[in-house]
Every structure is written in C-alpha cells, then in structure tokens.
Amino acid sequence: GDYIFYTDWQWTSFVVFSVSQSTMLAVGAVYYMLFTGVPGTATYYATIMTIYTWVAKGAWFALGYPYDFIVVSVWIPSAMLLDLTYWATRRNKHAVIIIGGTLVGLSFPLFNMVNLLLVRDPLEIAFKYPRPTLPAYMTPIEPQVGKFYN
Numbered sequence: 001g002d003y004i005f006y007t008d009w010q011w012t013s014f015v016v017f018s019v020s021q022s023t024m025l026a027v028g029a030v031y032y033m034l035f036t037g038v039p040g041t042a043t044y045y046a047t048i049m050t051i052y053t054w055v056a057k058g059a060w061f062a063l064g065y066p067y068d069f070i071v072v073s074v075w076i077p078s079a080m081l082l083d084l085t086y087w088a089t090r091r092n093k094h095a096v097i098i099i100g101g102t103l104v105g106l107s108f109p110l111f112n113m114v115n116l117l118l119v120r121d122p123l124e125i126a127f128k129y130p131r132p133t134l135p136a137y138m139t140p141i142e143p144q145v146g147k148f149y150n
Contacts, residue, residue: 013071014109014116021049021073022108026082026101033086034093042086046079066128068119074111078104 029042050072057070081103089095 014112017073018109018112021075022078022104025049025075025079025108026104029079029082030086030097030100033083034096039087040083042079042082043076046075049073049075071112071116071119073108074115075108077111078108081107 025042025046029045032045033039033041053070053072057067057072060070061067082100085100085103086096089099
C-alpha cells in the first residue's frame with residue numbers, strides 16, 4: 001500500500017542519495033577546484049543543486065504528490081566544509097581529496113538525517129495523499145486497525 005511506498009522511498013532515498021550526492025559533490029568540486037584553483041566552487045555547486053532540487057520538489061508537488069514527498073538535500077554545509085578544507089590544504093592536493101572527501105562523506109548524511117526528522121509521519125501522508133497515479137477504483141481504504149482503542 002501507500003504506507004510501504006512512502007516509508008520505503010524515504011529510507012531508500014536517504015541511503016542512495018547520501019552516497020551518490022556526497023560522492024558527486026566531493027568528486028566534482030575537488031576535481032574542479034584542483035584544476036582551476038578557485039576556492040568556493042563546492043559551495044557554488046551546492047547552491048545550484050539546492051535550487052534545482054527545489055524546482056524538482058515544486059514539479060512533483062504540481063503533479064499531486066504531497067509537499068513532503070521530495071526532501072531537499074542539505075548540500076551547502078558539507079560544501080562549505082569542503083571549501084574550507086581546500087583553503088586549509090591548498091598546497092597538498094591529496095589532503096584535500098582525503099580530508100575533504102571524508103568530511104563530505106560523513107557530514108552530508110548527518111545533515112540530511114536531521115532534515116528527514118522534520119518530515120511528517122509517512123503513515124499520515126499515505127492516508128491523506130494516496131498515490132495520484134492509482135486509478136480511482138484502486139484508491140486505498142483506511143484499515144480499521146485500532147478502532148476499539150478509543
């Protein structure tokens with residue numbers, strides 16, 4: 001049902017996006033910084049990705065999904081750590097790769113876990129917003145679990 005749909009996607013998204021987006025941020029920004037020598041690149045990149053994700057969130061919301069369905073990743077603090085590492089270890093390229101990559105890899109999931117704590121209960125969302133892709137005759141009916149507890 002929808003409860004499984006929302007909770008599974010919430011956890012799967014967290015794990016998959018933590019790995020992929022922290023890797024994308026660390027590898028892409030370090031590569032660009034090392035070859036251009038421009039500090040602040042990671043934060044700039046993170047700002048662009050944040051704006052892009054807000055646009056995607058708006059698009060899914062316009063399609064009828066609940067507002068909490070897309071959780072915008074917290075990119076900027078991890079990117080700032082990467083930029084600070086680059087600034088502190090400018091003369092040692094390997095240090096920025098190892099230290100900066102480690103900081104991003106450890107901080108990105110942490111910031112996003114805090115962000116996910118603010119999302120409404122998936123069970124509540126599943127009952128309020130059945131998946132809009134389902135035809136009307138397949139719309140889930142709330143189970144009568146716990147009706148005698150009142």
